[in-house]
Amino acid sequence: MPDPAADIGAATATAYRSALEVIAASEPDVADAIVGELASQRRQLKLIASENYASPAVLLAMGNWLSDKYAEGTPGHRMYAGCEMVDQIETLAAGHAVALFGADHAYVQPHSGIDANLVAYWAILANRIESPALAEVGAKHVNDLEPAVWERLRHDLHDQRMMGMSLDAGGHLTHGFRPNISGKLFSQASYGVNPESGLLDYDAIAEQARQFRPLLLVAGYSAYPRNPNFARLAEIAADVGATFMVDMSHFAGLVAGKVLTGDLNPVPHAGVVTSTTHKSLRGPRGGLVLCTQEYAPYVDRGCPMVLGGPLPNVMAAKAVALAEARQESFAGYAARIVENARALAGGLLSRGVRLVTGGTDNHLVLMDVGASFGLTGRQAEQALLDSGVVTNRNSVPLDPNGAWYTSGVRLGTPALTTLGFGPAELDEVADVIVAALRATKPAAATAKAKYELDPGTAEACRSRCADLLARHRLYPEIEL
Numbered sequence: 001m002p003d004p005a006a007d008i009g010a011a012t013a014t015a016y017r018s019a020l021e022v023i024a025a026s027e028p029d030v031a032d033a034i035v036g037e038l039a040s041q042r043r044q045l046k047l048i049a050s051e052n053y054a055s056p057a058v059l060l061a062m063g064n065w066l067s068d069k070y071a072e073g074t075p076g077h078r079m080y081a082g083c084e085m086v087d088q089i090e091t092l093a094a095g096h097a098v099a100l101f102g103a104d105h106a107y108v109q110p111h112s113g114i115d116a117n118l119v120a121y122w123a124i125l126a127n128r129i130e131s132p133a134l135a136e137v138g139a140k141h142v143n144d145l146e147p148a149v150w151e152r153l154r155h156d157l158h159d160q161r162m163m164g165m166s167l168d169a170g171g172h173l174t175h176g177f178r179p180n181i182s183g184k185l186f187s188q189a190s191y192g193v194n195p196e197s198g199l200l201d202y203d204a205i206a207e208q209a210r211q212f213r214p215l216l217l218v219a220g221y222s223a224y225p226r227n228p229n230f231a232r233l234a235e236i237a238a239d240v241g242a243t244f245m246v247d248m249s250h251f252a253g254l255v256a257g258k259v260l261t262g263d264l265n266p267v268p269h270a271g272v273v274t275s276t277t278h279k280s281l282r283g284p285r286g287g288l289v290l291c292t293q294e295y296a297p298y299v300d301r302g303c304p305m306v307l308g309g310p311l312p313n314v315m316a317a318k319a320v321a322l323a324e325a326r327q328e329s330f331a332g333y334a335a336r337i338v339e340n341a342r343a344l345a346g347g348l349l350s351r352g353v354r355l356v357t358g359g360t361d362n363h364l365v366l367m368d369v370g371a372s373f374g375l376t377g378r379q380a381e382q383a384l385l386d387s388g389v390v391t392n393r394n395s396v397p398l399d400p401n402g403a404w405y406t407s408g409v410r411l412g413t414p415a416l417t418t419l420g421f422g423p424a425e426l427d428e429v430a431d432v433i434v435a436a437l438r439a440t441k442p443a444a445a446t447a448k449a450k451y452e453l454d455p456g457t458a459e460a461c462r463s464r465c466a467d468l469l470a471r472h473r474l475y476p477e478i479e480l
């Protein structure tokens with residue numbers, strides 16, 4: 001009997017061997033680095049909550065001549081001729097996104113999560129501020145406005161308020177913080193979490209919104225280990241006349257896999273939902289925007305409003321990833337991500353580690369390494385890397401070490417779950433993490449970056465990581 005999986009595995013191995021041969025003929029150093037990256041990813045236990053391993057089908061869909069095509073515009077309305085195949089691909093990807101998430105409309109051109117948020121902000125400003133201003137003077141287009149009217153509109157576009165989750169509570173830089181364009185564009189107020197529980201306090205957010213009167217309320221996080229109640233947040237936004245937007249970059253895979261439903265699914269509750277496609281959703285690096293019909297015409301103007309020409313090869317990879325996420329097996333994957341995160345949290349708690357909010361309900365766990373091990377996030381992140389575990393440091397609420405050194409380390413299970421790790425193995429991972437951090441101390445009392453890690457423990461941890469990874473080889477079909 002022919003085995004289709006074995007055939008695809010053999011074809012994948014051949015595809016990569018051939019591709020590397022072709023690349024090496026032009027620039028062998030790049031081919032070497034690609035091979036080196038696979039070796040490095042196979043050596044490390046990946047617990048970075050925002051990373052994953054895309055399927056070979058997703059990866060291969062990006063490496064071809066679709067990349068050569070300019071396609072500014074939307075399907076059927078392009079500024080360039082010859083876009084029939086790009087139209088087909090973009091329509092397919094958007095159709096998959098609409099069906100998967102139950103949205104009215106999807107826009108799959110954003111090149112990243114930051115870009116998706118920028119598209120969303122401008123769509124909201126265009127709908128809420130620009131359109132009424134045009135209607136007031138009976139103009140169809142900004143080019144038709146008198147200079148004085150245009151100057152007033154420009155001022156009004158830059159004079160709006162938004163509320164977003166504070167950075168140390170787990171929010172994201174693109175939700176109105178000064179180093180990002182969103183913080184320069186909007187006057188922002190941050191909502192935090194209850195300092196005791198680490199949880200969102202909806203009554204406090206409602207009160208703050210009543211005082212601040214934002215045009216836009218943004219929810220979504222990159223380091224909050226619980227599931228926000230989007231129905232409640234939508235009510236808060238509606239009460240003050242704000243547009244409700246959710247950035248689901250981190251947990252889109254849990255929405256796609258129907259782990260987050262009802263009040264925990266942002267799509268039925270928000271006017272605009274943005275996402276990356278490469279985190280728990282397991283697609284190519286990129287972004288997308290979902291929205292109601294009301295926002296669709298504005299979202300579709302993302303390019304050339306704030307985006308450069310679309311990347312047709314990446315939209316093709318998004319279509320493949322979204323098709324994969326529509327398969328029944330993806331729901332099982334999403335459920336296992338959460339099961340594994342619970343096992344990891346349980347393993348750390350039982351070994352005495354303090355976790356922000358005391359555990360997790362989603363794909364991520366936030367360790368307070370200051371309280372648990374007397375380390376900064378920076379020291380812990382490096383000591384873990386030396387021990388074979390790749391993570392990233394992160395602030396904890398009211399972090400005494402600031403946003404650079406931090407007191408936290410964020411862990412996530414999407415990538416290890418893709419490899420096939422189960423709860424018992426996540427408990428073992430917790431044991432490795434605790435062993436490594438117990439064997440680490442600051443190099444001096446005031447040191448925030450330098451540390452000392454017992455070399456024997458580091459060696460033992462690396463060997464345990466290698467054993468775990470040998471059970472679940474990354475891209476097992478690929479032998480180079």
Ligand SMILES: Cc1ncc(COP(=O)(O)O)c(C=O)c1O
Nearest residue numbers: 112113114172221222247249276
């Ligand atoms: C919540 C959230 N939004 C947006 C982004 C930005 O995504 P990208 O790096 O693709 O621009 C991230 C990535 O870290 C994120 O966590």
